[in-house]
Amino acid sequence: TGHMKEAQFPFAVALAALAVDRKAAYPVFDAAAETPFEGVPQSVLATAIGYHQFEGMALVNAA
Numbered sequence: 001t002g003h004m005k006e007a008q009f010p011f012a013v014a015l016a017a018l019a020v021d022r023k024a025a026y027p028v029f030d031a032a033a034e035t036p037f038e039g040v041p042q043s044v045l046a047t048a049i050g051y052h053q054f055e056g057m058a059l060v061n062a063a
Contacts, residue, residue: 009048009056016044016060 019025019041028034043061048054 006048006050006054009046009058012046012048013058013060016046016058019044020060020062 015026020043023040025037025039025041028036041062043059045057045059047057
């Protein structure tokens with residue numbers, strides 16, 4: 001079975017691929033505490049930390 005944290009990883013990779021493909025970073029969640037990324041993302045790191053086991057990361061680069 002697994003935990004939602006494990007299932008989140010493919011979603012994180014998909015969001016990273018969309019950001020690189022669309023050449024636009026995602027907006028900040030809290031404008032008072034975060035600075036928006038102003039550049040064009042050439043690579044995005046998607047990470048995951050499992051509940052019982054499994055840790056992973058994928059670096060998505062522009063082609």
